[in-house]
Amino acid sequence: MLKLIIEKEIRDIIKSSKFVYMFAICAVLIILTFYVGGKNYLINRAQYEAAIAENNKTFEKMVASGQIEPNIILPPEPIMSLVAGVSNDVGRDIQITTAGNLTATGSKYNEDPIYAVFRFLDLEFLFQMILALFAILCMYNAINGEKERGTLALTFSNSIPRHIYILAKVVGSFISMFVTLLIPILIGCLLLPLIGVPMIASDWLKLIMILLTGFLFFGLFLILSIFMSTITKQSSASLLFMLVIWISAVVVFPRVAIIIAGRAVNVPTTDEINQKKIKYTNEQSKIMLNKIRDVQSQKKDDQDEQFKIIMKEYSNNVTDYYLKISRERENIQYYQENLALNISRISPSSCFTLAVSNIAGTSLELNRDYLEQAYNYQNILRKMIDEKIKSTDITKLAMSGNTSMYNINDIPLFIYITPSFSKYIPRVIIDLSILIIMNLIFFAASFFTFLKYDLR
Amino acid sequence: MFWIFIQKELKAIIQSPKFILYFITITVLILLSFYFGIKEFRAYERDYETAINLMEERNKSVDSWVKIVYMAYRAPNPMQIFSSGIGYDLGRYSKINQYNTITLENSLFTDNPIFAVFRFIDFTFIVTVILSLFAILFTFDSVNGEKEQGTMKLIFSNPVSRSQYIRGKFVGTFIGLVVPILIPVLFGLLMLIIFNVPLTFSDWMKILLILSASVLYLAFFIALGIFISTITHFSSTSFLISLVFWITTIFILPRLGIMTAGQLLKVPSDAEIESQKDAIGIQVGSEESDSIRIAYKNYFERTRDLSEDERKNKRSEVLKEVEQIQQSGLNKMNVLFEKIIESAQNKKNQVIVLGLTMSRFSPASAYQLAAMTSCASDVYLKNRTEEQMKSFKQKYTEFIQKKLTEKGGALAYYQSVMDGVTRKNTIDLADLPRYTSVAPSFGEVITTALLDITILIILTLAIFTGAYFSFLKYDLR
Numbered sequence: 005m006l007k008l009i010i011e012k013e014i015r016d017i018i019k020s021s022k023f024v025y026m027f028a029i030c031a032v033l034i035i036l037t038f039y040v041g042g043k044n045y046l047i048n049r050a051q052y053e054a055a056i057a058e059n060n061k062t063f064e065k066m067v068a069s070g071q072i073e074p075n076i077i078l079p080p081e082p083i084m085s086l087v088a089g090v091s092n093d094v095g096r097d098i099q100i101t102t103a104g105n106l107t108a109t110g111s112k113y114n115e116d117p118i119y120a121v122f123r124f125l126d127l128e129f130l131f132q133m134i135l136a137l138f139a140i141l142c143m144y145n146a147i148n149g150e151k152e153r154g155t156l157a158l159t160f161s162n163s164i165p166r167h168i169y170i171l172a173k174v175v176g177s178f179i180s181m182f183v184t185l186l187i188p189i190l191i192g193c194l195l196l197p198l199i200g201v202p203m204i205a206s207d208w209l210k211l212i213m214i215l216l217t218g219f220l221f222f223g224l225f226l227i228l229s230i231f232m233s234t235i236t237k238q239s240s241a242s243l244l245f246m247l248v249i250w251i252s253a254v255v256v257f258p259r260v261a262i263i264i265a266g267r268a269v270n271v272p273t274t275d276e277i278n279q280k281k282i283k284y285t286n287e288q289s290k291i292m293l294n295k296i297r298d299v300q301s302q303k304k305d306d307q308d309e310q311f312k313i314i315m316k317e318y319s320n321n322v323t324d325y326y327l328k329i330s331r332e333r334e335n336i337q338y339y340q341e342n343l344a345l346n347i348s349r350i351s352p353s354s355c356f357t358l359a360v361s362n363i364a365g366t367s368l369e370l371n372r373d374y375l376e377q378a379y380n381y382q383n384i385l386r387k388m389i390d391e392k393i394k395s396t397d398i399t400k401l402a403m404s405g406n407t408s409m410y411n412i413n414d415i416p417l418f419i420y421i422t423p424s425f426s427k428y429i430p431r432v433i434i435d436l437s438i439l440i441i442m443n444l445i446f447f448a449a450s451f452f453t454f455l456k457y458d459l460r
Numbered sequence: 461m462f463w464i465f466i467q468k469e470l471k472a473i474i475q476s477p478k479f480i481l482y483f484i485t486i487t488v489l490i491l492l493s494f495y496f497g498i499k500e501f502r503a504y505e506r507d508y509e510t511a512i513n514l515m516e517e518r519n520k521s522v523d524s525w526v527k528i529v530y531m532a533y534r535a536p537n538p539m540q541i542f543s544s545g546i547g548y549d550l551g552r553y554s555k556i557n558q559y560n561t562i563t564l565e566n567s568l569f570t571d572n573p574i575f576a577v578f579r580f581i582d583f584t585f586i587v588t589v590i591l592s593l594f595a596i597l598f599t600f601d602s603v604n605g606e607k608e609q610g611t612m613k614l615i616f617s618n619p620v621s622r623s624q625y626i627r628g629k630f631v632g633t634f635i636g637l638v639v640p641i642l643i644p645v646l647f648g649l650l651m652l653i654i655f656n657v658p659l660t661f662s663d664w665m666k667i668l669l670i671l672s673a674s675v676l677y678l679a680f681f682i683a684l685g686i687f688i689s690t691i692t693h694f695s696s697t698s699f700l701i702s703l704v705f706w707i708t709t710i711f712i713l714p715r716l717g718i719m720t721a722g723q724l725l726k727v728p729s730d731a732e733i734e735s736q737k738d739a740i741g742i743q744v745g746s747e748e749s750d751s752i753r754i755a756y757k758n759y760f761e762r763t764r765d766l767s768e769d770e771r772k773n774k775r776s777e778v779l780k781e782v783e784q785i786q787q788s789g790l791n792k793m794n795v796l797f798e799k800i801i802e803s804a805q806n807k808k809n810q811v812i813v814l815g816l817t818m819s820r821f822s823p824a825s826a827y828q829l830a831a832m833t834s835c836a837s838d839v840y841l842k843n844r845t846e847e848q849m850k851s852f853k854q855k856y857t858e859f860i861q862k863k864l865t866e867k868g869g870a871l872a873y874y875q876s877v878m879d880g881v882t883r884k885n886t887i888d889l890a891d892l893p894r895y896t897s898v899a900p901s902f903g904e905v906i907t908t909a910l911l912d913i914t915i916l917i918i919l920t921l922a923i924f925t926g927a928y929f930s931f932l933k934y935d936l937r
Contacts, residue, residue, distance in 0.1 A: 022700050121829075122819065240477075248485055273507050
């Protein structure tokens with residue numbers, strides 16, 4: 005009996021004109037999303053490689069003139085084009101100074117504000133705005149629609165247990181929707197390597213996880229629509245209520261939660277931090293200059309050594325202070341983000357966004373990871389410079405007419421390492437669990453509500 | 461008869477259960493958008509004032525014009541309450557000195573990426589997505605729904621003009637949907653006054669323009685819903701077609717236009733541009749160093765036979781010569797930088813023009829562009845801000861140069877520091893030019909927004925005309 009009703013459900017859904025229309029548009033959008041995402045990646049990659057080539061030429065000249073301040077750029081990744089997250093809002097370029105604070109500048113939207121006008125079409129947007137609506141439109145009248153048409157009374161004029169019926173309805177809707185959506189998704193996935201997007205095993209794994217999360221989110225709206233149709237008498241009412249729920253869950257709650265919690269914690273702006281740094285640097289410069297003057301006036305034999313110690317002290321003090329206040333700001337900001345995101349998790353849309361952006365590596369951690377790697381690189385360069393200074397006879401170098409003690413081949417290159425997915429598993433598990441629990445709760449709610457449903 | 465139809469439509473809308481949900485939803489959303497918009501404006505204002513005060517305080521404590529650090533900040537824009545546009549994506553300040561080109565840094569979203577996760581909800585977004593969806597929901601069955609219910613035959617069993625009927629339907633629906641929006645909007649405008657949001661007369665005119673564009677945009681979707689219901693037999697079909705159109709117009713066409721433009725035209729990234737500038741900087745720096753070395757070498761040769769004191773007296777001449785070399789190098793660098801930036805900017809402008817033109821096929825795009833233009837948060841905000849900062853930079857650097865020349869130049873200051881000369885604070889910042897951002901006037905805004913508003917008018921008229929003529933031939937049976 006269960007199998008029979010599932011088959012009936014699948015047939016009813018697939019044969020309905022609304023399903024055909026909505027599926028057509030969703031299929032076009034899904035394939036378009038993959039195509040546009042892939043193309044965007046290729047453009048970003050081309051821009052990145054052109055910038056790296058320019059950087060390398062400039063760096064050679066820099067090294068020849070005795071400077072070691074390379075520019076590093078965050079490389080684009082295929083998955084970042086499919087789930088944009090905050091990747092277009094964070095800075096991609098960092099100039100590595102040998103001491104002091106590093107700042108990522110040049111976000112995509114700041115650089116090319118045209119893309120900030122309407123933003124990108126990505127999988128996150130697709131699942132939240134389009135596929136969730138698709139789920140609502142297909143299932144808002146799953147129960148009360150049948151009652152209005154009279155087919156529900158007809159069905160139950162046979163000896164069909166209610167629990168079998170509701171279970172079959174849920175399973176049938178899931179199978180018909182998921183299997184049909186798989187077709188354009190698979191086409192989209194095939195399109196990526198065809199247009200030249202290099203996807204490695206970990207990228208495919210991430211994509212599969214993103215799609216599974218997307219299906220969980222889609223499934224939630226399917227089951228919520230079925231639930232709504234069991235608690236309302238008219239299908240027009242269930243449609244309206246579902247649209248209001250969709251607006252609230254996708255548009256309102258996440259934003260309101262972020263704004264309230266985000267502003268509840270006062271994070272000092274980077275301007276305030278920069279001004280403090282400038283003030284401290286000036287104070288330390290005055291102290292350093294006074295010490296240099298004292299040493300000069302004493303005219304001792306070890307003057308050069310004394311100068312080195314004074315400058316090293318200045319450099320260490322400034323670096324330590326910069327790190328200290330930067331870390332303080334980061335900690336406050338981390339607290340602000342956690343508070344805002346935890347409150348926003350009341351909305352399934354928020355859980356979905358957080359889960360997919362963590363999987364894709366385009367969450368708020370992106371900026372932190374990038375800066376952490378940049379600071380590590382800065383340390384490596386500083387050590388290399390210190391060793392070079394110790395081992396180089398400056399007088400001999402000046403006499404030889406060379407302007408630089410560095411050789412480009414000895415300088416380590418910056419290679420960005422994509423953080424492993426295991427780092428984000430704890431966060432993703434929380435959001436996935438919330439989505440699964442919500443699915444189960446609304447399934448249980450539809451189940452028990454339908455057991456008491458008035459079929460007449 | 462026309463008025464009777466309008467009244468009939470109004471009653472049908474107000475008495476439907478959909479209307480209460482519609483009214484509650486839009487009231488909550490609009491008031492929330494105003495409330496959070498005001499809060500964000502106040503937060504931005506606080507950050508702006510803090511930044512300016514810190515900068516002024518810091519500059520008051522310096523003892524030479526050489527050490528002034530000036531940053532030009534974009535002033536908070538209260539109109540972003542209505543349409544945030546690219547306002548929060550764009551950098552909020554740029555360093556101003558003769559060495560740096562104008563580069564806007566640190567947008568709100570870069571500084572606080574938590575707000576970039578979901579972005580802000582503003583009035584324009586509510587109208588574009590939510591209100592248009594409700595307009596579709598109220599009008600998709602306006603004609604074929606009546607036919608299905610049998611009320612259409614009843615109406616036309618009386619001597620009723622089709623023209624009056626369809627016009628009455630449109631006007632009645634328009635009044636029924638637009639007037640309820642005015643209530644929360646008026647409360648929202650009252651909130652602006654209560655919370656002392658600084659709005660000039662020009663700003664109020666711009667608000668009126670946005671509200672007019674919003675009304676036009678809703679009129680389009682009302683006309684669209686009516687049109688689709690006149691060309692389909694079943695309300696379920698018209699609902700689907702309306703929804704497909706809604707999704708295409710709001711989500712697909714605007715993005716597609718921009719992305720296609722981005723794919724067709726190749727633009728260098730800022731990283732590439734910065735790298736090219738660095739290369740020029742190194743080249744010019746190297747030439748400059750050689751010239752400075754020669755200047756000092758000549759100085760030492762000229763003053764070889766002089767005493768220490770006599771040599772010190774001659775020092776100011778070589779310092780002036782070195783400053784001239786540096787200034788000439790800087791000018792050369794700035795000219796070359798400007799060429800690179802201008803070339804890249806021209807390419808970016810081509811992408812903008814092509815992208816916006818292609819996206820304007822969608823009324824949602826035309827509406828959002830009109831709203832952003834009115835709120836000065838449109839895509840040209842970056843260009844406008846950079847131009848204003850450039851002209852300020854010229855004025856500022858001339859002022860600083862003049863002050864430095866009066867005191868003997870920058871190098872003279874550094875030399876005196878090395879000589880251990882203690883200076884008292886002699887800087888009077890009263891005359892220092894300050895940057896103020898100027899928002900476009902109402903006249904400028906309306907000139908720019910005219911194209912988008914015209915598109916909205918034409919589309920609305922075209923769709924309504926389609927609905928009108930389609931209904932004149934409609935099979936009422």
